[in-house]
Amino acid sequence: MRRLVAFLLILAFTASASAAAPEIKVNGNESIDFLVNGQLVGRYIVHPAAPKPHFFPLNSPSGKPVTRAFPMVKDLPEETKDHPHHRAAWFCHGDVIPEGITLTRKVKNVEGVDFWSESPGLGRIVCVEVGKPMRDGNHAWITTKNEWRTADEQKIMDETRTLHVYDLGEARLLTFDIDLHASVVPITFGDTKEGSFAVRVAEFMTEKRQKGGVIENAEGQRGEAKCWGRKSAWCDYSGPVEGEIVGLAILDDPRNPHPARWHARGYGLMGANPFGRRRSGFPDALEQKELVKLSRDEHLRLRYGILLHPGDAKAGKVAEHYERFVKLGEAKP
Structure with missing residues (x-):
C-alpha cells in the first residue's frame, strides 16, 4: 500500500499546477485530470486503446487512494489480481444486444455484446x-463522446458523456451525465448482474479484509x-487506507428511468445496475421481466x-450530500 500511495502522490503532484478549485486538464488523447485546489481528484483514461474509458486513480479529499490499482499497476504485492476488467471506476454493461447485427464472436451466456469483461471477442x-x-x-465539467463497438470494431451505439467535478469542502463530487443513443439499430440491454456504473475500491477498504471495511x-x-x-438511492463503501477511514459512495439520481440494484461485493466491487432483472438474481428485481429497450434513434439518459x-457513510454525511447531488442535477448547465 505504501508503494501505491507514493505512486499516487507523485501522480497528484505532477498533475497539479497553481491552486484553483476546481479544474479540468486534458492530456492529449491519453487522459483528463480532475482537480480541486490543485490536488488530483481523479484521472479519467480516454486513450483509444483502452477497453473502455475509466477513472484511475480516484483519491479521497485528503489524497488517499480509494480505488484498486490493478490492472493499471500490476506489481503491487498486497493487491489481489482477480477480475482484471475492474478498472477502478467505469460505466458499461455485460450484455448489449444490437438488433439485426450478426455477431461473429459469441460469449457464453451473453446474447449480445459483452462490454463488462475484457478479452478477445468482447x-x-x-x-x-x-x-x-x-x-x-466551484464546478467544472467536460463533454466526451464514445462509440460502443463489437469485437469486429462495428459501432452499435453512440454515447455522449458529460463529467462534472464539484468542490463540496470536506468532500469531492464527480457526476456523470450519460446519454446513450441507439443511433445504428434498436438496442436491448440484457438481463445480467454484470453492470453497470461501478467502482473497485482499494484493497484494504474491502469487507473481505476484515479491517473495518x-x-x-x-x-x-x-x-x-x-x-x-x-x-437504494445510494451505496457507500468505506474502510481504512494508510491509517485513515475514507469512503466512496455511488449516487443514483431519482430521475433515472430505471432505478439501480446494487452489485456490491465484499471483495471490493460496488456497482449500480439499472438493467438487471430476474435472471440477474437481484432480490429486488425478481418480479421484473421486461428488459430495457431502445428503438432506433431513441435516447436513454442516466x-x-x-x-x-x-470517514464512513455517517461521518461523511453521504445522505446530506446525496440531497445536494439531486439539486445540482436540477440546475446543471
Whole structure:
C-alpha cells in the first residue's frame, strides 16, 4: 500500500499546477485530470486503446487512494489480481444486444455484446471526442463522446458523456451525465448482474479484509448480504487506507428511468445496475421481466455520482450530500 500511495502522490503532484478549485486538464488523447485546489481528484483514461474509458486513480479529499490499482499497476504485492476488467471506476454493461447485427464472436451466456469483461471477442467503448473544459465557481465539467463497438470494431451505439467535478469542502463530487443513443439499430440491454456504473475500491477498504471495511446503503443496511441486489438511492463503501477511514459512495439520481440494484461485493466491487432483472438474481428485481429497450434513434439518459468523503457513510454525511447531488442535477448547465 505504501508503494501505491507514493505512486499516487507523485501522480497528484505532477498533475497539479497553481491552486484553483476546481479544474479540468486534458492530456492529449491519453487522459483528463480532475482537480480541486490543485490536488488530483481523479484521472479519467480516454486513450483509444483502452477497453473502455475509466477513472484511475480516484483519491479521497485528503489524497488517499480509494480505488484498486490493478490492472493499471500490476506489481503491487498486497493487491489481489482477480477480475482484471475492474478498472477502478467505469460505466458499461455485460450484455448489449444490437438488433439485426450478426455477431461473429459469441460469449457464453451473453446474447449480445459483452462490454463488462475484457478479452478477445468482447466489445469495447472507444472515446472518439473530448470537448473543451468549462468552469463556473466551484464546478467544472467536460463533454466526451464514445462509440460502443463489437469485437469486429462495428459501432452499435453512440454515447455522449458529460463529467462534472464539484468542490463540496470536506468532500469531492464527480457526476456523470450519460446519454446513450441507439443511433445504428434498436438496442436491448440484457438481463445480467454484470453492470453497470461501478467502482473497485482499494484493497484494504474491502469487507473481505476484515479491517473495518463496510458496505452501507441509504436504508442503513450494512454488509454484502444485506446490500447485494437491493434497490437504494445510494451505496457507500468505506474502510481504512494508510491509517485513515475514507469512503466512496455511488449516487443514483431519482430521475433515472430505471432505478439501480446494487452489485456490491465484499471483495471490493460496488456497482449500480439499472438493467438487471430476474435472471440477474437481484432480490429486488425478481418480479421484473421486461428488459430495457431502445428503438432506433431513441435516447436513454442516466445520471450517477461518485462522492469521495472522509470517514464512513455517517461521518461523511453521504445522505446530506446525496440531497445536494439531486439539486445540482436540477440546475446543471
